[in-house]
Amino acid sequence: MFEDETVTVACPNCGYKNPVLLREAESALETSIVCNHCHKAIKIGLEGFHRHLDQVRAELDAIQHDAAAPKKKPGSKDDYQI
Numbered sequence: 061m062f063e064d065e066t067v068t069v070a071c072p073n074c075g076y077k078n079p080v081l082l083r084e085a086e087s088a089l090e091t092s093i094v095c096n097h098c099h100k101a102i103k104i105g106l107e108g109f110h111r112h113l114d115q116v117r118a119e120l121d122a123i124q125h126d127a128a129a130p131k132k133k134p135g136s137k138d139d140y141q142i
Contacts, residue, residue: 071095071102078102082113 068077076097084091092103 069093069102069104071098071100073100074098080104 065082066079067082069080070077074095074097076095078093078096080093084093090103090105092101094101
């Protein structure tokens with residue numbers, strides 16, 4: 061779903077913001093990239109990323125489920141509070 065999206069990772073050495081495809085980061089708990097500016101290796105821990113991605117997917121599933129649910133007719137008895 062998000063495989064073609066990119067995130068930016070700032071290089072701790074020079075501060076350059078490197079684009080990283082989520083496809084490259086999705087399957088591992090840790091990955092390394094090379095900075096496009098200073099060519100230093102950057103190790104990226106992805107445990108928190110995976111937790112947030114799972115949360116986003118769950119929220120999207122809930123939204124899709126709610127959108128597919130039958131709509132209440134206006135003026136039904138469930139629309140009023142006493």
